[in-house]
Amino acid sequence: MCGVCGFAGRGDRQDLARMTTVMTHRGPDDEGLWCDEEVGVYLGHRRLSIIDIAGGSQPMWTTDGALGVVFNGEIYNHVELRAALTDAGHRFSSDHSDTEVLLHGYREWGAELPQRLNGMWAFAIYDRKKRELFISRDRFGKKPLFYSLQNGTFLFASELSSLVKHPSVVARINPMSLKKYFAYGYIPAPWSLYQNIFKLPGGHNLCLSLSTMEMKITKYWDLVLEPFDRIPKDPEGEWGEAIRDLLQKAVMRRLMSDVPLGIFLSGGIDSSAVAALAVASAGDRIKSFSIGFEEASFDESGYSRQVASLLGTDHVLEFLSLEKSVGLLDEIAGRLDEPMGDSSMLPTYLLCRETRKQVTVALGGDGGDELFAGYDPFKALYWAELYNKLIPKPIHGAIRMVMALLPTSHRNMSLDFRIKRTLRGLSYPRRFWNAVWLGPLEPTDLAELFREPVDLEEIYSEAIEHWENCPQNDLADKTLQFYAKLYLQDDILVKVDRASMMHSLEVRAPFLDIELVDFVRRIPSAYKYRQGQTKYILKKALEPILPADILYRSKKGFGVPIGKWFQTGSLVFDRTDSTGLMNAGFMARLAEEHLRNRHDHRAFLWNAWLLSRWNSVQ
Numbered sequence: 001m002c003g004v005c006g007f008a009g010r011g012d013r014q015d016l017a018r019m020t021t022v023m024t025h026r027g028p029d030d031e032g033l034w035c036d037e038e039v040g041v042y043l044g045h046r047r048l049s050i051i052d053i054a055g056g057s058q059p060m061w062t063t064d065g066a067l068g069v070v071f072n073g074e075i076y077n078h079v080e081l082r083a084a085l086t087d088a089g090h091r092f093s094s095d096h097s098d099t100e101v102l103l104h105g106y107r108e109w110g111a112e113l114p115q116r117l118n119g120m121w122a123f124a125i126y127d128r129k130k131r132e133l134f135i136s137r138d139r140f141g142k143k144p145l146f147y148s149l150q151n152g153t154f155l156f157a158s159e160l161s162s163l164v165k166h167p168s169v170v171a172r173i174n175p176m177s178l179k180k181y182f183a184y185g186y187i188p189a190p191w192s193l194y195q196n197i198f199k200l201p202g203g204h205n206l207c208l209s210l211s212t213m214e215m216k217i218t219k220y221w222d223l224v225l226e227p228f229d230r231i232p233k234d235p236e237g238e239w240g241e242a243i244r245d246l247l248q249k250a251v252m253r254r255l256m257s258d259v260p261l262g263i264f265l266s267g268g269i270d271s272s273a274v275a276a277l278a279v280a281s282a283g284d285r286i287k288s289f290s291i292g293f294e295e296a297s298f299d300e301s302g303y304s305r306q307v308a309s310l311l312g313t314d315h316v317l318e319f320l321s322l323e324k325s326v327g328l329l330d331e332i333a334g335r336l337d338e339p340m341g342d343s344s345m346l347p348t349y350l351l352c353r354e355t356r357k358q359v360t361v362a363l364g365g366d367g368g369d370e371l372f373a374g375y376d377p378f379k380a381l382y383w384a385e386l387y388n389k390l391i392p393k394p395i396h397g398a399i400r401m402v403m404a405l406l407p408t409s410h411r412n413m414s415l416d417f418r419i420k421r422t423l424r425g426l427s428y429p430r431r432f433w434n435a436v437w438l439g440p441l442e443p444t445d446l447a448e449l450f451r452e453p454v455d456l457e458e459i460y461s462e463a464i465e466h467w468e469n470c471p472q473n474d475l476a477d478k479t480l481q482f483y484a485k486l487y488l489q490d491d492i493l494v495k496v497d498r499a500s501m502m503h504s505l506e507v508r509a510p511f512l513d514i515e516l517v518d519f520v521r522r523i524p525s526a527y528k529y530r531q532g533q534t535k536y537i538l539k540k541a542l543e544p545i546l547p548a549d550i551l552y553r554s555k556k557g558f559g560v561p562i563g564k565w566f567q568t569g570s571l572v573f574d575r576t577d578s579t580g581l582m583n584a585g586f587m588a589r590l591a592e593e594h595l596r597n598r599h600d601h602r603a604f605l606w607n608a609w610l611l612s613r614w615n616s617v618q
Contacts, residue, residue, distance in 0.1 A: 005157035011168065018166075026048065060097070061103070074119050075118070139223075141201065144158050184438070239537055243537065263363050266365075268303070290316075293319070294320070362500075365509075370487065377433075534555070
C-alpha cells in the first residue's frame with residue numbers, strides 16, 4: 001500500500017515533493033521522486049513496503065528506461081503473470097516484485113494489462129517513446145485515484161490533499177458535489193468535492209497524450225449480473241462448494257506478504273469466513289483483531305471471542321469506550337482527505353490503530369454484504385413493493401406523519417429508525433429507494449438546504465444509472481447493483497482505505513477477488529436473498545466450516561451513537577454554514593429538532609458536522 005502522485009506540464013521538483021510529502025502516512029518506509037524538467041513529467045511515490053522489501057522502490061523503470069511506473073496496491077496473481085511474461089521472453093531484474101510485473105505486462109499487453117490483473121491498484125505508467133501516461137484503477141476502486149487538468153497541467157494523486165498542493169490547482173467547492181454529498185452521504189465517482197477535480201471510477205483507464213494534453217477515459221470492466229442459464233439439482237451443494245473453493249483461493253492469495261499479517265475478526269459471517277479459511281491455509285498461527293465497546297448495544301466482541309476460540313487464532317481484543325473515543329473525531333475529520341459521512345469510520349479507525357500495533361497487513365470481509373445481499377433493505381423489498389401497490393400516493397404523507405410520532409431511539413438500528421427510513425424512501429419512485437433510504441437528507445430537504453429546487457435525475461444520476469442498466473428486471477438485482485457498484489466503491493472502500501492509511505496499514509478484501517466475483521455474479525438473486533434470509537447461498541456454503549449460531553445470528557453492524565452524542569453535547573453542532581452555499585437557518589432548525597428529540601436528524605447533523613470540521617483545516 002502506497003501513495004502515488006505526479007503531473008505533466010507546469011511545475012518543478014519542489015511542487016512534486018510537496019505533493020508526495022503530504023501522503024507520508026500512506027507510505028512511511030520510502031520516498032521516490034523522478035523529474036524530467038525538459039519534457040515536463042514528474043512522478044512521486046510514498047512506499048509502505050509489503051512485497052520485495054529490498055527491491056521494490058519506486059518510481060520503477062524498465063532496464064532500457066522506456067517505461068516507468070508508480071503503483072499503489074497489490075497484484076495477487078503476479079507470480080503467474082511473471083511466469084507467462086518470462087515464457088514470452090521478458091527478463092526481470094527483481095526477485096518477486098509485483099510492480100515490475102506491471103512494467104513488463106504493459107510492454108507485452110498494453111492497455112489490456114488491467115484485464116489480466118487480480119488485485120487492487122491505482123498506477124500510472126509513463127511511456128517515454130509514445131509520450132503517454134497510462135493510468136488505471138482496479139475494478140471496484142479499492143485504491144483511490146484523483147486527477148485534474150488545470151492551467152495547462154495534468155495532475156494525478158492518491159489523495160485530494162496531495163493534488164491541491166500543486167500551484168496550478170484551484171480548489172473551489174463544486175455545488176453539485178455538495179448536493180450529492182448530502183443526498184448520498186458520500187461523493188460518488190467521478191465527482192470530487194472540488195470543481196475540475198475528478199475521481200477515476202473503478203474499472204476504468206485513463207490515457208493522456210503529452211503531445212496534445214488530451215485525455216481518453218475507457219471502461220475495461222463492469223459488474224454485470226448474468227444469472228446461470230441452468231439451475232443445478234442441488235444448487236446449495238454445487239454452488240456452495242464452488243464459493244468455498246474460490247474464497248479459499250482468494251484468501252490464500254492475500255496471505256502473500258513479506259511483513260506480519262493478521263485478520264480483522266468481528267465475529268460476523270464475512271470476517272469469520274475469511275479467518276476460518278486463513279487458518280486452514282496458513283502453517284503458522286494466525287493473528288486476529290477486534291475491538292469491543294463498553295456500550296452494550298454497539299458491542300459484538302462476544303462473537304469475535306467465540307470465533308477466535310473455535311479457530312484457535314492468536315486473538316487481540318481491545319475494549320474501548322465510544323464516549324471516550326469521540327474526542328478522536330476532530331483528528332479523523334481533519335485527515336479524511338474528502339468528507340464522507342459513514343459514522344463507522346470511528347470504529348474502523350480504532351480497529352486499524354490497534355491492528356497496526358502488531359501487523360502491517362490485515363484481511364477483512366468487505367464485499368460480502370454487497371455481493372450476497374446482506375443488508376437490511378433486501379428484507380424490506382417485498383413489503384415495500386406491496387406497500388407501494390396498495391397504498392395510494394396521497395396517503396403516504398399522512399402515514400409518515402403518524403409514524404413520526406413514534407418515540408425516537410438512538411440505539412443501534414432501532415425499530416423506529418428503520419420504519420421511518422423505509423417510509424421515507426417509499427415516498428419516491430423505486431429507482432430512488434436505495435439512495436433515499438441511506439442518504440442524510442431526502443429530496444425535499446435538499447431543496448430547502450440549498451434554497452432551490454433540486455433535479456432528482458441529476459442529484460441521483462448514479463443510483464438511477466445502476467438501477468436502469470441492471471439487465472435483470474428484479475428489485476433484488478437492482479438493489480445488488482446499487483450496493484456493489486456505488487455504495488461499496490464510494491462509501492465502504494473509501495472508509496477502509498482512509499482509516500487504514502491513517503495508520504499505514506494495508507487491508508485486503510478476499511471477497512473482491514475477481515475469480516470469486518465472476519462466479520457470484522452468475523448466481524440468481526433468489527439464492528442470495530431467499531425466503532427472508534440474507535446471504536442465503538453464502539451461509540449454505542459456509543455451513544461446513546462455521547457454526548450455525550454465527551452464520552444465522554442477527555446482523556449488528558459497526559455503528560456509533562452519533563444521535564445521542566449530538567443530544568448530550570459530546571458532539572457540538574456548528575449551526576453556521578462553513579461553505580457559504582447552504583441555508584444556515586434550515587441547519588439550525590434541524591439541530592434544534594434533534595436536540596429536543598422531536599425528530600432523528602443524526603445522519604444530516606453528522607454529515608454537516610464532518611464537512612464543517614474538514615473545511616476548517618483546508
